[in-house]
Amino acid sequence: MTNEQFQRIGETARPKVTIVVDGEGITAYEGDTLLTALLTSGRAVRSSEFGDGPRAGFCLMGACQDCWVALEGGGRVRACTTFVSEGLSVLRAGPAR
């Protein structure tokens, strides 16, 4: 089984950007959406609030609302329409209390 959901097919000459996922840095590229960054380093972006398991987005075009990811400082962003930026810090497990 693969550990990454998305597979890059090139375009890796872009400048690198580091984001923080559950406290650990991962490398992405400028122009990546948060969804791409999360799924090129794992297979899920969040857990369903209602206990039915992990989710990893669905439509990728801002319509299905399946990929809202918790920000470390509070709030959420829709991963498929949010570009990565240096230091962006998210929590796959969902917002802290």
Place this chain on the structure above:
Amino acid sequence: MTAHRILIVGAGPAGTRAAETLVAHGLRPVVVDEGQESGGQIYRREPPAFSRKGRDLYGFEALKAARMHRVFDALKERIDYRPATLVWNLSRGDAWLAGPRGPERLSYDAILLASGAMDRVIPFAGWTLPGVYTLGGAQVALKYQACLVGKRTLFMGTGPLLYLVAYQYARHGGEVRGVLDTARLGQGIAALPKLASGGRTLLKGLYYHARLHSRGVPMRSGILPLAAEGGAALEGFRYRDAKGRERRIACDALAFGFGLRSETQLADLLGCDFRFDPLNRQWLPEIDADGRASVERVYLAGDGAGATGADAAELRGELAALALVKDHGGEVDERHMARLRRGLSRLTRFREGLEAAFPFPRHLAGGISDETILCRCEAVRAGELRAAARELGADEINRVKAFTRLGMGRCQGRVCGAAAVEVLAHCLGREVSTLGRLRGQAPVKPLSIAQATAPEEAGGSEKAA
């Protein structure tokens, strides 16, 4: 009529042509679009840091895409362009925006909605597993992010997009595990007379099919989806083949879809009349031949008012904009409008052929197991809908929503609504058209409270109206 403030929502092919047409008639429309750049979904552009060629991104459509982008870019100085901005609520005369400029209310005299469409889906067991995407989503990953949605991708569903995206994946080096079509081959042949009106589009479809075949990609028709399987993420897909045998294909990604579903929420907020469209099996805003809605000064164009495809969207965008100009006292070329209508009716005929060849597999609704999640947002299962129908007397889709929370989540039922009403129809033995439609409510997409309550931008354009 230059004093009129015209609002266009959407900057795909319909919105782009509409803006071009209005500008040509001396207007300066406001164009609000959720995308970072124009193009819509079909001609979506990759972010600036990328460097691929148009041919890589759009295949046969590269020239059209380039033309659409050029047209829009040339307009930028002559329109009031609001990219990355959501119209979250509409009333007759006002639009509420949320975007980089902060919250804003914008008054308008006329509005043209070109809100596009998304994949139409029907749930099956396991469809919420990581690794399961829409066909459109799989294409966005490729076009917009230079990514494949998995290492070994299986394609399932029906419609032209099924073969197109599978072909694109194969061409970009993806391992295509198969193409499973719920339509039977015979349905395609029966629809040939209507499909023939599609000319070039039909040929492209045959080309994708042939290329996939020559690459040895297994292609099956008349299949019945059973389940996406896996622990924490997708590992395989089970289906029944046309002969009724159960099959399983190992894969780590599944892209599926069954044609398109129009995004009609904004027209709904404006109180436009809707009619049940048997072709799309969806409630659609009523429009006349040129795109006028039932509410004055509201115009609809593109896939948002019934999915007819990108080429038709261009014609519809131009036609609706001309209708708008005419209704506001401007001069229009009537003969040109007639030509546009003729072109549109040819494309509409082709579209009817497509729906016949690749019908929405509503027969699947009855077979969805009670444990299967229908509403992804609220994790409402098919059994809950059926219990609401049978035990609580929910005989209308909004009643189901009230009792079960189906369609009440972040997406407001745009993903599951079409399938849910088919499940309800099957459960009650009723026609889908008699079961109502999920009503659109603001905000059409989630609205950040922190952003919405931030102070409005000084000199907000409301006063300038």
Place this chain on the structure above:
Amino acid sequence: MSERIDTEVAIIGGGLGGCSAALHLSRRGVPVALLDKGAVGAGASGVNFGGVRRNGRHLEELPLAERSLVDYWRKLESWIGSDCEYAETGHLKFGRDEKDAAELEAYAEQALAHGLKLEILSRNALEERCPWVGEDGHVASWSPTDGQANPRLVGPAIARAARAEGVEIREQSEVTAIVQDGHGFELETENGILVRAKALINAAGAWGAKIAAMFGEEVILETVTPQMVVTEPMPYVIEPVTGVCGGSFYLRQIPRGNIIIGNGGGGVAELDASRAYVVPERTLETLRDVVRLIPRVADAHVIRVWTGLEGATPDHTPVLGPSRTTPGLFHSFGYSGHGFQLGPAAGAVLAELVRDGKSKSEIGAFGIERFAKPEEGSGGTARRAPNRRS
């Protein structure tokens, strides 16, 4: 004529009060027909906030509210076969300054005389018990026995129980004409139903005054449109239902995580078309107010807003009781935005009025005669300060 129903009691309006009256009557063996112009429980009683509170109510309403709580809300499961997500989470009413504190203390003292025990929480106590309260939360009154329920479920559940008892319920059946003669009432609906009944209950909500006017009873009923907001699911921390002095908003969170917020109104109402529209500026204003008191709400996204049509009387107290002009006619409307909690008991009162000619609850303050013009007779005039909704 598509159908003819001969019955004892006809009820116009399938909200909480109407459905509850139907259930109570049918359980006493009285034949009932209930007509609703839409779906039962889908009007104000289905789209309201869902607060089941006594804290902050008019003192006159407290006995009825007590009856509703003790006899029905706490026994929903055995009464109608479903708990409708009722939870006794308590109710907190916030004050922002010393003036509010004085108001809360004064009310607590008066309420105690009516059997409602409230506890005043100082800023320190608030910080300890509700760490999610922002700086604007200066003081609060705490009512541990108030709670909340899912309004979308309650009305339909009562209606189902009533139907099971034999009540003839007809939905999508707007009453277009009422004739009264010596034998009773004859109602006609737009879809061709004719109902004959000896008694009539007007439980028509925002349209209640129109029905009353047919019998020469004028009530000035303002149509109000409370604006509701629901957020995406957030970590569940706000357990009690909350409100605030001045009534600018009320808020609750359900265990699923969604936060539900409402305000006093300000939408656009089209009573004749049965439509109401949210006015976003009002919603945003309410949200700004909320964030000042409960800052964490700013982290959430709104996923839906809605509103509905409700009737408010000049003194913001319901009309509940017999008609002044017409024997056999009983009114129950004008709950002014805080009728959800009262609905179950209001139905019990109506059943008593119809059957026994009097109620065991104290309802003197709710008589329609209080709105009668002086020359029309005995009634008083509107006398209370406006109340805030639940």
